Amino acid sequence: MRIVAALGGNALLRRGERPDAVIQIEHVQAAAKALAPLAAHHELLICHGNGPQVGMLSLESENDPSLTRPYPLDALVAQTQGMIGYWLTQCLHNAGVTKPVLSIVTQTLVDAHDPAFAAPTKFVGPVYDHQHALELAELHGWQVAADGDQWRRVVPSPEPRRIVEQDSITHLLENQTVVICGGGGGAPVTDDGTGQLQGVEAVVDKDFTAALLAVAVHADRLLVLTDVPAVMAHFGTPQAAPLSRLDLDDLARMRFPAGSMGPKIAACQRFVANTGRRAAIGSLSEATAVLDGSAGTTITAGPTHRTDARPGPRPVREPVPTTVTGQEGG
Template sequence: MTKRKIVVALGGNAILADDASAAAQQAALAKTAKSLVQFVKQGDQLIISHGNGPQVGNLLLQQAAGSTAKNPAMPLDTAVAMTQGSIGYWLENAMDKALADEGLTQDVATVVTQVEVAPDDPAFTDPSKPIGPFYTETEVAAEKQAHPDNVYVEDAGRGYRRVVASPKPINVKESAVVNALVDAGVIPVSVGGGGVPVVREGHQLVGREAVIDKDFASEKLAELVHADLLIILTAVDHVFVNFNQPDQKQLTDVTSAELNQYIQENQFAKGSMLPKIQAALDFVNNRPDGKVVITSLANVGDFLANGSGTIIRK
C-alpha cells in the first residue's frame, strides 16, 4: 500500500470541552491520540495541526489580569507561540503513549511555526476571528468596560466572544522543516493555532496581532508539503446542506463546483463551516490530485474502514 501524506487538522473539541484545566485538556488529547494512531497503523505519514482559540483567549485573559509595569502581558503573536508550545507538548505526550500502546516507535515533534501573511491584508481592519471564552450579554458588557480596545461579537447563537484580525496565510516558513521530519519518520505537530502570524520586512519576519484560521493554515501547509489528503476534523460526521431543516441532506462525495454552488446559496455558516469549505476548495484547486475529508474525530475509524465522511475532490 502506497504511503499517503496526510495533514490532519484538529478541531477545538479534540482538545478543550468545558474544563479548561491542563489535566482535562491532556485527558481529551489522550482520546484524540488513540484515533490519530489509526492512520499510523495503516502506514500513513501523519502531520498534525490544531486550533487554539479557547487556549489563546484564556491565556490573554490570565496575562491581562496579572499584567504590571515590571511584568507586562505578552502580545498576541507571542501568546500564539506560547500555546503552540503547550498544546504541542500535550500532543507529543499523548501520541507517544498511544503509539507505544500499539507497539509503534515513531517520534513526535512540535514545530513552533511562523505563518506569513500580507501586511496589507484587509482583515487587519476588520477583526472577525473569535478567540477565548463565550460571554453572556451581561458579561460582555463588563468585558467591554474593562477592555475598551477589544472587539466582541455574537458567535453562532452561543454567546459573545472577542474577535481579532484573521489574515489569510500566504506561506509557512517552516514547511521544509516539516517535510524533513516526515522524511525522517517523525510525526510533526505544526501550524498550531493557525501558526504565529508574521509579515516580511526586508530580511526579517515580524509578528502581528492576529490569529490565523487553523483550517486555512493547515491547507497552506498541506499544499506546500504536497500532501495527498487534508482531513479537517470538526464536530459533525458530515457536512450538511439545508442544515437543521426538514430537508437537510448530508454530503458524502462532492466536487468543488458543487460546493461553489452551495456557497452561492449561503448554505454554510460564516463562523463555523464556511472557512472549512473554503480551505477545502483552496486545497483541491491547488492540488488537483489531492482530496479533502471533513468529518468528526469520532468518525475517524469509520472513515478509514468505509470512507465515511464528506469527501471533496476537484
C-alpha cells in the same frame, strides 16, 4: 499516503467546559487514539486549533496586574503551540505510535497590509452572554461578535502566505517523522522587506494554514477533523442530513457560516483546487473512517460517482442553498 490532519480547537476543549488541564488532556488522549492508526500506516502531519486556549491565556494576561501591558497574540499562539504540541506528542507515544513525533513552534508569514487587520472575524476564547461580552469589550478594548446564540471575542485573521519553517517540516516528513506544526495557524509574523521578522497581533486560521501546508508538502489528503460528524444540508431543520460527497461545483452553490464551517470548506476547496486530490471533513473520533470515506464529507475536484457505502442525500443542486453546520472556532 501523506496526510495533513487539521484538528479543531473545540475538539480539544468543548463548549462550556472548564479550561482545566486535566479536561484538555483527556481530549488530547482521545485525539491521539484516533490519530494513531493514521500515523502507523501513513506519513502524518498534524495542525491543531487553539481558539479556546489562546483566548484563555489572553484573558489571563489582560487581568495580570504585574504586567505593564498584556502579552501579544503572536506570543500567546506560540505558547499554545508548545502546550498542545507537548500533550499531543506525549499522548501519541502513549497511544502506541512508534515513529518519531516532533512538535515545532511554527511561524506563519502574513501581509502587514492584509485587510483582515481592519475587520476582525476570528473567534477566540470562551463564550459569553451579550451583556457580559459588551462589558469585557469595554474593559479590555476588545471587539466581540455573535457566535451562534453566544458572544465571543474576535481578532484579526490575515491570510497565511508562507510557513517560515517549511523546509524543515518537509524534511522531517520525508524521514518518517510525525510532525505537529502550524498550531493555531502558526504564530503570525511579517517581513519588513529585509528578511527581518516581527510578530503581529492576530490569529491565523488553522484550516487555511493546514491547506497551505498540505499543498506545500504534496499531501495526498487533507482531513479537517472537528466536533461535528459531517457537512450538513438544511442544518437546524427537520430535513437536516449529512452530505457524504461534494465536489467543487457543489460547494460553489452553497453558503457556510464564516465563523465556523466556512473556513473549513474554504481550506478544503483550496487544497482540492490546487492539487486535484481529495479533502474530507468529519469527526475527529472517526478519523480513519473519514479518510476512507465511510464517514464525514469527502470533497473532490469533479463530479463524484455517488456510490456511498452508507446512505446519505445527494447535494442539493439549486441556486445558492444554505448549508449550515455546528459551530467550531479555532
